[in-house]
Amino acid sequence: xxxxxxxxxxxxxxxxxLDMLREAHGRGARWxxxxxxxxxxxxxxxxxDDPADYDRFYEEGLPSPAMAPLFEEAKKLxxxxxxxxxxxxxxxxAVHRFNTSVLVAPNGxxxxxxxxxxxxxxxDPIGDPEFEHLEKRYFEVGNxxxxxxxxxxxxxxxxxxxxxxxxxxxxxMALRGAEVFMLGYNTPTRNIHHNEPVHLREHHxxxxxxxxxxxxxxxVLSAGKCGSEDGFAMIGGSSIVAPTGETxxxxxTEEDEVISYNCDLELGAYIRRSVFNFAKHRxxxxxxxxxxxxxxxxxx
Amino acid sequence: xxxxxxxxxxxxxxxxxLDMLREAHGRGARWxxxxxxxxxxxxxxxxxDDPADYDRFYEEGLPSPAMAPLFEEAKKLxxxxxxxxxxxxxxxxAVHRFNTSVLVAPNGxxxxxxxxxxxxxxxDPIGDPEFEHLEKRYFEVGNxxxxxxxxxxxxxxxxxxxxxxxxxxxxxMALRGAEVFMLGYNTPTRNIHHNEPVHLREHHxxxxxxxxxxxxxxxVLSAGKCGSEDGFAMIGGSSIVAPTGETxxxxxTEEDEVISYNCDLELGAYIRRSVFNFAKHRxxxxxxxxxxxxxxxxxx
Numbered sequence: 001x002x003x004x005x006x007x008x009x010x011x012x013x014x015x016x017x018l019d020m021l022r023e024a025h026g027r028g029a030r031w032x033x034x035x036x037x038x039x040x041x042x043x044x045x046x047x048x049d050d051p052a053d054y055d056r057f058y059e060e061g062l063p064s065p066a067m068a069p070l071f072e073e074a075k076k077l078x079x080x081x082x083x084x085x086x087x088x089x090x091x092x093x094a095v096h097r098f099n100t101s102v103l104v105a106p107n108g109x110x111x112x113x114x115x116x117x118x119x120x121x122x123x124d125p126i127g128d129p130e131f132e133h134l135e136k137r138y139f140e141v142g143n144x145x146x147x148x149x150x151x152x153x154x155x156x157x158x159x160x161x162x163x164x165x166x167x168x169x170x171x172x173m174a175l176r177g178a179e180v181f182m183l184g185y186n187t188p189t190r191n192i193h194h195n196e197p198v199h200l201r202e203h204h205x206x207x208x209x210x211x212x213x214x215x216x217x218x219x220v221l222s223a224g225k226c227g228s229e230d231g232f233a234m235i236g237g238s239s240i241v242a243p244t245g246e247t248x249x250x251x252x253t254e255e256d257e258v259i260s261y262n263c264d265l266e267l268g269a270y271i272r273r274s275v276f277n278f279a280k281h282r283x284x285x286x287x288x289x290x291x292x293x294x295x296x297x298x299x300x
Numbered sequence: 301x302x303x304x305x306x307x308x309x310x311x312x313x314x315x316x317x318l319d320m321l322r323e324a325h326g327r328g329a330r331w332x333x334x335x336x337x338x339x340x341x342x343x344x345x346x347x348x349d350d351p352a353d354y355d356r357f358y359e360e361g362l363p364s365p366a367m368a369p370l371f372e373e374a375k376k377l378x379x380x381x382x383x384x385x386x387x388x389x390x391x392x393x394a395v396h397r398f399n400t401s402v403l404v405a406p407n408g409x410x411x412x413x414x415x416x417x418x419x420x421x422x423x424d425p426i427g428d429p430e431f432e433h434l435e436k437r438y439f440e441v442g443n444x445x446x447x448x449x450x451x452x453x454x455x456x457x458x459x460x461x462x463x464x465x466x467x468x469x470x471x472x473m474a475l476r477g478a479e480v481f482m483l484g485y486n487t488p489t490r491n492i493h494h495n496e497p498v499h500l501r502e503h504h505x506x507x508x509x510x511x512x513x514x515x516x517x518x519x520v521l522s523a524g525k526c527g528s529e530d531g532f533a534m535i536g537g538s539s540i541v542a543p544t545g546e547t548x549x550x551x552x553t554e555e556d557e558v559i560s561y562n563c564d565l566e567l568g569a570y571i572r573r574s575v576f577n578f579a580k581h582r583x584x585x586x587x588x589x590x591x592x593x594x595x596x597x598x599x600x
Contacts, residue, residue: 155598165576166515166582167511174596176599196544200546208511215465246500282468286417287468287590289472290471292584294578296572297476298455
């Protein structure tokens with residue numbers, strides 16, 4: 001998906017999503033993955049203090065008024081989808097905000113939600129407008145774990161952006177039987193940690209997706225925003241990765257673009273029966289630190 | 301390391317290791333990584349029933365008589381090393397056999413051992429001599445976990461061959477503070493699971509190493525055998541991978557070959573302070589299945 005600027009209306013943005021949905025349907029697609037925060041610009045790059053100034057970026061209810069046309073058209077076409085959006089919700093008597101994705105079946109049923117767990121960046125501004133990344137300011141850490149949903153195209157797990165850099169994300173879903181991972185993202189061309197060569201951004205994106213697909217015998221369907229949102233460039237590189245760890249198709253433009261592939265679930269099943277037969281080869285008795293501790297612990 | 305044939309003597313093989321050790325020392329190297337089962341051919345491809353027929357592949361004592369010249373020369377040159385070998389040991393009154401690596405300091409001190417945990421292949425022959433891979437016949441699953449050792453070149457974790465395909469291997473060591481992973485391997489050019497395009501073997505090797513390095517902010521020093529051992533071809537591709545997930549140098553021949561790189565530990569430390577600051581970003585409360593179950597469990 002090309003850039004969404006700060007001043008773009010949600011209506012105009014959803015119209016673009018509808019165009020891509022129809023193109024995908026025209027190619028025979030049964031499911032579409034849209035990006036993270038697909039209805040607005042990547043607003044966590046901006047500093048706001050007053051909820052009145054940033055409430056407009058969030059959706060309430062499912063479907064929210066802004067996303068309703070997408071739900072209707074997808075149901076009409078009989079196509080399922082993953083959509084990333086900023087979620088505002090009242091739970092337990094309090095308002096909560098999450099970086100969320102929803103999985104919707106071809107018949108319009110909402111299969112489930114995922115709320116982003118690995119939030120990058122900071123809560124407080126670092127004072128450099130070029131590198132602000134305030135996800136911890138605008139979102140709480142997701143509270144739904146890494147659920148996996150049975151769908152008409154197989155068992156689907158969802159994650160969002162920075163989640164893909166952590167192998168725990170995919171392994172947890174694979175152990176719950178995921179055959180397809182769907183992932184939306186917004187990745188700035190320049191690392192928020194400043195001094196990294198730009199070409200590594202794409203390399204790390206590719207490495208994360210291909211290793212996740214290979215090591216779990218699953219398909220990865222990824223969709224990011226590309227181009228420059230009000231001067232802030234993003235890496236793009238939306239792609240589909242096979243369970244062999246090979247990128248089988250990828251977007252190359254800096255604008256809205258639809259890519260598609262006929263994904264054979266048996267290719268992943270084969271890998272999970274052989275090289276990555278978890279039941280046969282995994283040794284959790286030696287993996288203790290992965291769940292037993294958060295950070296590095298050195299025994300002297 | 302080029303092929304070691306079934307009829308090669310251990311003395312001749314160790315002489316080759318000594319040559320490579322001296323070449324590495326001549327380039328200023330402080331540490332050398334040798335392959336898995338570096339003293340013999342990859343014998344688990346052959347079917348033996350009687351220990352009297354396969355005992356000759358194993359080493360007893362450390363250093364064993366066969367490897368003693370390597371220990372002596374390394375100490376003389378002041379160079380540390382990782383060496384893979386078949387270990388026969390009496391523990392608890394019983395004979396045990398492991399696929400083992402040892403880490404030896406430049407002053408000759410034995411820092412520790414690792415015994416391979418993720419054993420691939422089968423215990424019983426599959427009946428197809430071209431694809432036998434009988435590690436589970438000749439070795440027990442390692443019983444030392446994934447230890448990490450403080451050394452003069454930083455904190456070193458060891459693993460062997462198939463271990464590298466499992467992200468749990470590297471994450472467990474990284475959580476124990478590993479800054480360098482050393483890895484020996486013998487990877488057949490043709491997958492034991494038969495129907496896989498040959499080019500994927502190298503892709504998966506590279507993907508495993510680069511993702512391990514990147515996701516843990518650590519250097520990977522890998523050494524495999526290459527060429528054809530008595531008609532059984534191996535992928536080679538020995539390489540050094542930076543914590544950026546980039547392969548910085550690799551072997552290209554099918555013979556004994558030394559590669560070297562000046563590895564800056566600060567490059568990894570920087571990554572572990574930023575993108576992969578475990579203490580700040582990991583969420584083990586959501587990783588439960590990784591240690592809580594072995595195989596896939598599907599909740600209906």
